[in-house]
Amino acid sequence: MAEKSATSHRNAVDRVVAAHGFAVDLPVVGRVRIPPPEHLAYYGVLGxxxxxxxxxxxxxxxxxxxxxxxxNQHNRLAHEVGEALEEA
Structure with a gap:
């Protein structure tokens, strides 16, 4: 039962992180993470x-x-929370 709960917590954290952006597979470069639109707007305005x-x-x-x-720190923290919930 605890394993099922840990898996569901991990899946929830993965969904939150995945919903925050998406990735594209480019032929030469490989997998590139695309930030959410509000982050792209921020970088665009800076540019x-x-x-x-x-x-x-x-x-x-x-x-x-x-x-x-x-x-990046936010994403790392979300993964660490997921791992902690998985171990609990």
């Missing part, structure tokens, strides 16, 4: 601000990297 020289490109790069790192 537009850098192109329009409203902000400098290093600043845009730092902001985009920070945003990506926070999102």
């Amino acid at each position: 537009a601000l850098a192109v329009a020289e409203i902000i400098e490109w290093p600043v845009a790069l730092v902001l985009a990297t920070g945003h990506w790192l926070v999102e």
Whole structure:
């Protein structure tokens, strides 16, 4: 019974992470994760601000990297919660 519960918790966490974005298989590159639309909009606006020289490109790069790192941490945390529930 505990194994069934752990599996359902793990499946729930996997669905939450999967719903947050999707991946595309590209011929040369391989599997590429596509961020959700609101993240794409954020990166697009940063790019537009850098192109329009409203902000400098290093600043845009730092902001985009920070945003990506926070999102990556969120996904890692969701997986760790799933693993913890699986072990419980």
